[in-house]
Amino acid sequence: MLIVDDLSKTYADGTQALSGVGLSVAPGEIVALIGGSGCGKTTLLRLIAGLDRASTGTVQVDGETIRDPHPSVGVVFQEPRLLPWLTVADNVGFGLAGLGRSEHRARVARALERVGLAEHAGRWPRELSGGQQQRVAIARAFVPRPRVLLLDEPFSALDAFTRRGLHDQLLDLWAESKPTILIVTHDVGEAVTLADRVVVMRPRPGRLDETLAIAMPRPRDPVSPRYEEAVRRVMAALDRSLHPATPRPNPAPEMRAGWW
Amino acid sequence: MPVLRQGGRLGLGLVLALALPLALAVGWEIAVDTGVASGRLLPPPSRIGATLWELAASGDLLVHVEATLIRVGLGFLFGAAAGILMGTAVAMLPLVRRICDPSLQALRAVPSLAWVPLFILWFGILETPKILLIAVGVFFPVYVGVSGAIASVDRKLVEVGRIYRLSRGAMARRILLPAILPATLVGLRTGLGLGFLFVVAAELMGASEGLGYLLVDGQQLGKPDQILAAIIAFALAGKLADTLFVAMTRPLTRWQDTVRDSL
Numbered sequence: 305m306l307i308v309d310d311l312s313k314t315y316a317d318g319t320q321a322l323s324g325v326g327l328s329v330a331p332g333e334i335v336a337l338i339g340g341s342g343c344g345k346t347t348l349l350r351l352i353a354g355l356d357r358a359s360t361g362t363v364q365v366d367g368e369t370i371r372d373p374h375p376s377v378g379v380v381f382q383e384p385r386l387l388p389w390l391t392v393a394d395n396v397g398f399g400l401a402g403l404g405r406s407e408h409r410a411r412v413a414r415a416l417e418r419v420g421l422a423e424h425a426g427r428w429p430r431e432l433s434g435g436q437q438q439r440v441a442i443a444r445a446f447v448p449r450p451r452v453l454l455l456d457e458p459f460s461a462l463d464a465f466t467r468r469g470l471h472d473q474l475l476d477l478w479a480e481s482k483p484t485i486l487i488v489t490h491d492v493g494e495a496v497t498l499a500d501r502v503v504v505m506r507p508r509p510g511r512l513d514e515t516l517a518i519a520m521p522r523p524r525d526p527v528s529p530r531y532e533e534a535v536r537r538v539m540a541a542l543d544r545s546l547h548p549a550t551p552r553p554n555p556a557p558e559m560r561a562g563w564w
Numbered sequence: 565m566p567v568l569r570q571g572g573r574l575g576l577g578l579v580l581a582l583a584l585p586l587a588l589a590v591g592w593e594i595a596v597d598t599g600v601a602s603g604r605l606l607p608p609p610s611r612i613g614a615t616l617w618e619l620a621a622s623g624d625l626l627v628h629v630e631a632t633l634i635r636v637g638l639g640f641l642f643g644a645a646a647g648i649l650m651g652t653a654v655a656m657l658p659l660v661r662r663i664c665d666p667s668l669q670a671l672r673a674v675p676s677l678a679w680v681p682l683f684i685l686w687f688g689i690l691e692t693p694k695i696l697l698i699a700v701g702v703f704f705p706v707y708v709g710v711s712g713a714i715a716s717v718d719r720k721l722v723e724v725g726r727i728y729r730l731s732r733g734a735m736a737r738r739i740l741l742p743a744i745l746p747a748t749l750v751g752l753r754t755g756l757g758l759g760f761l762f763v764v765a766a767e768l769m770g771a772s773e774g775l776g777y778l779l780v781d782g783q784q785l786g787k788p789d790q791i792l793a794a795i796i797a798f799a800l801a802g803k804l805a806d807t808l809f810v811a812m813t814r815p816l817t818r819w820q821d822t823v824r825d826s827l
Contacts, residue, residue: 355727378727379727381720381723385720385721385724387738387742389742390819399728401728428818430820448728
């Protein structure tokens with residue numbers, strides 16, 4: 305279980321990036337964070353990853369407080385961030401430690417197969433397309449079997465077609481070990497395709513706004529009426545967050561910080 | 565030099581590149597042969613070749629080449645080591661950077677040949693000032709290359725290391741070192757080239773052997789063929805050293821874009 309409690313971040317120059325964020329995510333749940341630019345989505349993810357320190361508040365994973373990067377928290381960044389001097393297979397195995405050689409190899413091979421890059425294992429990252437590189441990055445994040453996986457707009461640089469393929473592969477990998485997933489996105493369709501809950505954020509200072517449950521079985525058909533209805537709900541919530549003057553209809557209990 | 569992919573076009577490129585020097589050499593050979601020119605100050609290729617052959621056959625050439633290579637090698641070793649150490653210290657420790665970098669940058673602006681009189685005064689004319697001069701020449705490109713490379717290591721890749729909780733040692737070994745390797749190798753290669761530049765100056769300041777000595781000796785005895793033979797030997801030795809360096813280090817940077825290999 306991932307518990308974020310009253311998290312705030314104020315930068316040295318006085319900018320308040322995040323204010324009083326509370327969020328609980330159940331094991332195996334997929335939560336999408338969505339919102340306009342500058343609403344602190346990336347900041348929140350970096351605090352949970354332990355890459356930056358919060359000004360106030362805490363992050364806990366299974367009862368352990370996160371201050372620095374933690375072995376059970378994996379990250380996929382907006383860019384693939386592969387190490388150009390390692391082969392694809394060595395990149396995937398980069399974060400694996402303390403395993404025997406054969407187990408190490410087997411895990412890397414299986415992850416590469418899952419993202420459809422088995423035949424590229426010996427290549428250099430520069431020989432792959434942007435979409436393939438991001439698939440390697442996703443495989444790298446899954447291989448150490450994190451309990452929480454954070455993804456920061458991982459598909460934003462890719463075309464719509466590539467993106468859909470990657471959604472399927474992400475869900476395939478997720479189905480294997482069922483980590484908790486927190487994914488930042490600015491693509492409403494992506495949020496509805498992947499998430500159990502969509503959390504809308506609001507800028508200046510960044511904070512959580514509305515939470516919408518997406519109760520649909522997977523795989524989700526993007527041309528079904530239920531899917532389209534969910535997209536409309538998220539769109540509307542996003543609109544409300546961008547135009548705060550609009551009155552908000554009956555707030556759901558999920559809105560409150562740390563309701564769990 | 566343009567890199568041509570196909571074998572046939574490479575052959576054509578080679579022919580085109582060699583056409584001008586070959587035509588000039590043959591033309592000069594004929595001009596001297598037919599008495600149009602005397603060839604006293606600029607001997608024809610055949611005489612330069614004969615001189616080079618004589619020097620090689622008598623074993624003298626080997627002695628001179630060896631002396632020069634040892635100087636370049638030692639100077640390169642000391643200069644490169646100092647450059648890597650200082651470059652690393654300056655890039656990693658802000659205090660060292662603020663104290664040392666401005667002075668080093670100022671010294672870098674001094675034409676290195678300006679040190680020659682001072683080095684002779686301090687260290688005499690034996691091996692020490694020669695190797696020191698070469699080391700000074702090698703130091704700066706290595707220093708600039710290493711410090712620049714460390715300063716520009718991608719913060720985003722370092723973060724990947726942090727996510728996987730690499731220790732300081734592992735971070736250096738698995739991320740920093742490979743990241744700075746290409747720029748470091750470029751610095752070392754430039755330094756090696758400068759080493760060959762500076763060994764001439766070093767040997768001109770007084771030596772009893774070495775290719776630079778052959779140059780001075782040729783001038784004093786009025787033997788332009790010997791000077792040209794020494795110049796050719798310099799060119800070959802320098803090119804050979806550079807080729808060896810590239811061949812030895814290429815496997816280390818195979819992961820880079822292939823275009824860079826040919827530069």
